[in-house]
Amino acid sequence: MKRVFRLFAAVILASAVGGCTSISYYAQSLEGHVRIMAAREDVGKLIEAPSTPAALRTRLTSASAIRRFATDELALPENSSYRSYVDIHRDAVTWAVFAAPQFSLTPTTWCFPVFGCVPYRGYFDRKSATESAAALHERGLDVYVSGVTAYSTLGWSSDPLLSTMLRQDDTYLASLIFHELAHQRLYVNGDSAFNEAFAVSVETTGTRKWLRAAGDRAGLRRYEAGRRRSADFLGLVSKTRDELRQVYQSSRSPEEMAAEKAATLDRLRMRYRQTRDKRWAGYRGYDAWFDAPINNAKLAATSVYGEQVPAFIRLFDLCSGDYPRFYASVRRIADLHEPARAEALKAAATCD
Numbered sequence: 608m609k610r611v612f613r614l615f616a617a618v619i620l621a622s623a624v625g626g627c628t629s630i631s632y633y634a635q636s637l638e639g640h641v642r643i644m645a646a647r648e649d650v651g652k653l654i655e656a657p658s659t660p661a662a663l664r665t666r667l668t669s670a671s672a673i674r675r676f677a678t679d680e681l682a683l684p685e686n687s688s689y690r691s692y693v694d695i696h697r698d699a700v701t702w703a704v705f706a707a708p709q710f711s712l713t714p715t716t717w718c719f720p721v722f723g724c725v726p727y728r729g730y731f732d733r734k735s736a737t738e739s740a741a742a743l744h745e746r747g748l749d750v751y752v753s754g755v756t757a758y759s760t761l762g763w764s765s766d767p768l769l770s771t772m773l774r775q776d777d778t779y780l781a782s783l784i785f786h787e788l789a790h791q792r793l794y795v796n797g798d799s800a801f802n803e804a805f806a807v808s809v810e811t812t813g814t815r816k817w818l819r820a821a822g823d824r825a826g827l828r829r830y831e832a833g834r835r836r837s838a839d840f841l842g843l844v845s846k847t848r849d850e851l852r853q854v855y856q857s858s859r860s861p862e863e864m865a866a867e868k869a870a871t872l873d874r875l876r877m878r879y880r881q882t883r884d885k886r887w888a889g890y891r892g893y894d895a896w897f898d899a900p901i902n903n904a905k906l907a908a909t910s911v912y913g914e915q916v917p918a919f920i921r922l923f924d925l926c927s928g929d930y931p932r933f934y935a936s937v938r939r940i941a942d943l944h945e946p947a948r949a950e951a952l953k954a955a956a957t958c959d
Contacts (some may be wrong), residue, residue: 639731682930683788699754702736702773714907723797736926749902786810808919849923926958
């Protein structure tokens with residue numbers, strides 16, 4: 608279920624380079640990023656070079672046009688990000704480790720200077736991520752490890768296009784670029800849910816605008832179908848979280864809660880199969896997510912990034928689709944303190 612996973616990528620590096628809890632963690636973060644930055648190649652030169660494979664040249668040409676669209680039409684930052692390319696020769700650029708207590712949906716957080724607290728730790732090395740997850744599991748926590756496609760340094764360095772970003776079609780690539788650049792446009796220290804929902808709103812509205820500008824009606828229909836499935840998926844997870852929250856807040860014994868937790872997750876899988884076979888006409892793109900183990904960490908990682916998206920898109924509509932006005936309105940809300948920030952977003956009746 609790569610689509611939801613990659614929404615977590617935006618600040619993984621930020622959490623890594625912003626601070627550390629051990630020298631080894633800092634070292635792997637810095638080394639991983641430096642290696643990628645050292646391998647960058649200019650997109651324009653690669654497009655012009657006769658030695659560049661035709662398929663790669665086509666994708667980079669599309670990426671270059673998408674990057675221009677981001678600045679010209681979405682008022683996203685005009686800088687050197689996504690104007691270079693790196694083939695990282697692996698399936699994920701980083702791995703995110705999430706954790707949550709056995710009987711709680713509140714994720715474990717790690718705090719770093721400058722970037723605040725985030726509900727995961729990012730690793731450039733899969734082995735390190737796996738070892739970290741094992742250590743957390745030994746402490747009795749539910750853990751979840753997710754490979755991610757892209758990351759943003761929030762404008763601290765010139766983020767490159769990565770080979771992992773080109774594995775799917777141009778619509779997917781456009782959504783990634785718009786999402787990651789949105790993090791450079793606005794980032795609230797320590798509020799991952801707000802940051803990610805904002806980026807998803809820019810990604811969603813921007814991708815729609817890009818597809819309409821290209822006259823790609825078929826692509827727009829596919830994209831909207833994917834968004835509806837994503838909303839259905841998040842709805843299934845949200846319902847299960849509500850059910851589990853009631854279990855965890857009850858007076859049941861640990862043994863009884865464990866049994867009810869397992870039964871609740873079984874119901875989630877059953878509801879998914881019903882949704883897949885009836886509402887989605889057999890679409891199986893989420894099968895891998897449901898076939899793998901599900902626990903509190905996985906549920907928390909999935910849901911925290913989708914709950915505020917409708918409110919952001921409603922605010923975008925109140926701003927008449929004007930991106931600078933939308934960003935200014937979001938900035939005013941972002942300057943508030945929690946929980947006033949989330950309440951102001953939810954209650955917004957005008958753009959200003």
